[in-house]
Amino acid sequence: MIRFGPSGIPLSCKGRTLKDGIEDVHALGLTAMEVQLVRVNLGERYAKDEEVGLTPKEIEGELIVEISRRTGTKEEAVTSLDAKIMKGDVLYSLTSGLAKDYIELDALGDLARELDIELTLHTPYYMDLAGDGDLTLRSMDSLKWGALMAHQMGAGTVVTHVGLYGELTPRQTMNRVVKNLTELQGWIRKRKLKVKMGIETSGRQEVFGDLKEVLKVCEKAKGVVPVLNFSHIHSRGNGSLRKKEDFQKIIDATKPLVKKHFHTHFSGVEHEGGNELRYTPIKRGDLKFEPLAECILDDNLDITVISSSPLLEHDAMYMKVILERVLSRKVGKTGKEKKEGKK
Secondary structure (H helix, E strand, O other), rough: EEEEEEOOOOOOOOOOHHHHHHHHHHHOOOOOEEEEOOOOEEEEOOOOOOHOOHHHHOOOOEEEEEEEEEOOEEEEEOOOOOOOOOOOOOEEEEEEEOOOOOHHHHHHHHHHHHOOOHHHHHHHOOOOOOOOOOHHHHHHHHHHHHHHHHHOOOOEEEEEEOOOOOOOOOHHHHHHHHHHHHHHHHHHOOOOOOEEEEOOOOOOOOEEEEEHHHHHHHHOOOOOEEEEHHHHHHHHHHHHHHHHHHHHHHHHHHHHHHHHEEEEEEEEEEEOOOOOEEOOOOHHOOOOOOOHHHHHHOOOOEEEEEEOOOOOOHHHHHHHHHHHHHHHHHHHHHHHHHHHHHO
């Protein structure tokens, strides 16, 4: 299966809710959408009498992600969304901008499946999984809450950046990232969440996550998968992706770690000195989609291509058109060769 879609709600969508976005993606003939988790704020309050006996999933108008419960002198964190709320519990609720409660997330997932739209979720863009301070704790929380919401609406992958090297060496950064992601994977498995954590390749030299580093993290942290952002790889390599063979090397190196499905990002890009400067429409950048389209078809890849372009859905549709053109040429060439072979 080859899917194309935008990173976020389409620009042409009249409504700005996630439901509007899913419906608009379908109307445009696209089959994927990456949900943007841009705000993560946590509030706390005591459980109301009428909420005792209910589960967090059943509370309307709130996304409760954790229950704090005191028994005698002991305080425990209850994170199962199927746990019954008890009198005296403190409820921690998330304000995300995606949905008001789990009931709405369920409905969004049902709608996406009905319209054959593959959903994924991208965490806030400024993350730090290499540190050991407050920002790293907040980043870990963002990934946990993102995993809960992704699971609830059937989004199979939570995509994240890793963060800056800072004062650490690349090796030290690697060790901390692996440690934090391994801890996170344990949290996901314990809660039986059906989501994969995806690490996106970075586009700047000071940010952890060139292709080799991402693949090494995925080797060491069980269950973590690579997310190929071709614009970032191209920028970090000083414009390294020019020919089909350049893309093929990336795909071949990644295959052992993706199992069946590739999740990728694509856009035009301006770059300088091995650093991404900004995304551009595909037609304006020196990164072309056609060589990747040839790899996709020749390898019969199961792949999702998310448009990160400023034109979002327009470039998602443009890539779909390019793929269809490449396929048409290949079919025509095969047909011509068969005819010539019969003569």
